[in-house]
Amino acid sequence: MFTAIFSTKFLHKNFKDKLLMNTSHFRIIQRTETIRKDGTSSLYLYANINGVKKYFTTGKAILTKHWNSKTQKVSANCNNYTDIQDSIDLFLGRAKEFTAIANIEKRTIDLDAFERMLRGDVYDQADFIAFMEHDIKNNCSKYEKGTIANYKVQVSKLKFFRSKLPFVQLNPFFWREYESHLIGIGNNPNTVHKAFRTLKVFIHRAIEQGIIQANPFIKIRVERKEGQMQYLTREELHKLEKIYSGFLTKELKKTLRYFLFACYTGLRYSDIKELKHNHIFLGEHSYVEKEMFKTSRKVNIPLIDQAIKLIPEKALPQVPVFNAYCNQVTNRHLKSIMKLAGINKPISFHCARHTFATITLGLSGDIAVVSKMLGHTKIETTQIYAKVQDEQKRKAMGMWNS
Structure with missing residues (x-):
């Protein structure tokens, strides 16, 4: 009886886990319906995610005879074949990594986030500083010039403290260390507050893009002090x-x-x-x-x-x-x-x-x-x-x- 109950619970859990898994299939294909003047055709990433099919251009085009669809390899006879192969391997790798992370975190893949990931410049998606730099570069038209200048200053300060900052290390302990560093190099309380506020902006942007699920600084409070405004009579x-x-x-x-x-x-x-x-x-x-x-x-x-x-x-x-x-x-x-x-x-x-x-x-x-x-x-x-x-x-x- 106990065994039967245990098996039922195990099967139920296993069924739930499967429901939370994303089904995906990725391949590089050559679409020959459109041939360029030089005789080449474009290479695309074919993605089937949870039953939704979509094609993403890799930005690469080669002659049909230079592409082996079975091995997913570019012929050595193709000009710049190593660069082209590296590029399409990178596309495949990023797609598979994105899916694996979503499955580990038990969340359904957002196709818009998936496309943004593919379209974006190559950067270390596990690193918070790299994410900040990438976001500033790709959204500069949405920010005011003064805001961009401030963000770049904050990135420079952060990189001076740590050259890399993995998302997993964003926690209250990190903030206290960074706060002590800022105070130690002569930053006043309001400058420290500005640094904290900037970090929160990019943490929320990372949440919006599905990179992290929660704000690691949610319980931290950094007060802004009213300074004495100086002016001339x-x-x-x-x-x-x-x-x-x-x-x-x-x-x-x-x-x-x-x-x-x-x-x-x-x-x-x-x-x-x-x-x-x-x-x-x-x-x-x-x-x-x-x-x-x-x-x-x-x-x-x-x-x-x-x-x-x-x-x-x-x-x-x-x-x-x-x-x-x-x-x-x-x-x-x-x-x-x-x-x-x-x-x-x-x-x-x-x-x-x-x-x-x-x-x-x-x-x-x-x-x-x-x-x-x-x-x-x-x-x-x-x-x-x-x-x-x-x-x-x-x-x-x-x-x-x-």
Whole structure:
């Protein structure tokens, strides 16, 4: 009796396992119904997955006499036969590996995912870093330029920590190690948070593509800390204008020139770097109009007199306006400039954008207009500057109590 029950359970389990197995058959075939001018015909991967038949081009074509369908081999008499053979063997191997992994993980093959795998560039599909690089390359048109730049920076940081990162090693222990590494090389909490957020983006993309089934970091929380936003007051801006008109080294004067222009326009460093003469329109109502590097949104920013005076003489339309130094050199120069101006604040180039937003909002009181000039996609992003204004008002009113 016991034996009968055991056998029934075993057969039931075996039947369930079979249901979860994908049936598949792959072969390379030559489709001779279409013959090219040189007499060659294309080689295709024939795939029959769970009863669904489909053909995928290998991108290779040879003469009919050079193909042996029984042995699945290219004749040695064919030009570049080793390259062609290696290519079709790779196609077959990838198809079989994809099916084997799906069967091990007991999941039904998604034909779209299977096709993406075949169409994609060859990369190590077991490696998370290789997956990130492949995804960035193949989806660059879907991402904003600033997003791509950030993703590439994050990949570089990850590769500096580990040259390879198998998906199976993505776990909470890995994150704690990587977090300690980032802190150890001087990354602040918000930079660490950005790294974590980027990893999660690609983990979710891997889940969507059926490479992994669950988020290994689901129980990890990395908090973003509200930093103290640095900006210049109008009085401090006047100090910089004064020393710009005075004596400065050639290098510092050049840096201060495009920093002040950014304070008057709200342009990010990446946009100042990209700014060309054909983005500037001078006349009765002068303005800058360009597509922002980070968001790809077009902005139109009116130019005040102080900004116009900083624009170098007219040059060819495609010539950069300021020929700015790299970000690191620029910030190093700004540190020296602030010291000369007697401004005791940790000012970096991005503070120019904060300065423009804070001062313009204080003068106009119109958060919608400021948001539009900054190129923000959401007005909530601009709200941070309104909070700064509120804090300034509270401090001013607090003086009544002193």
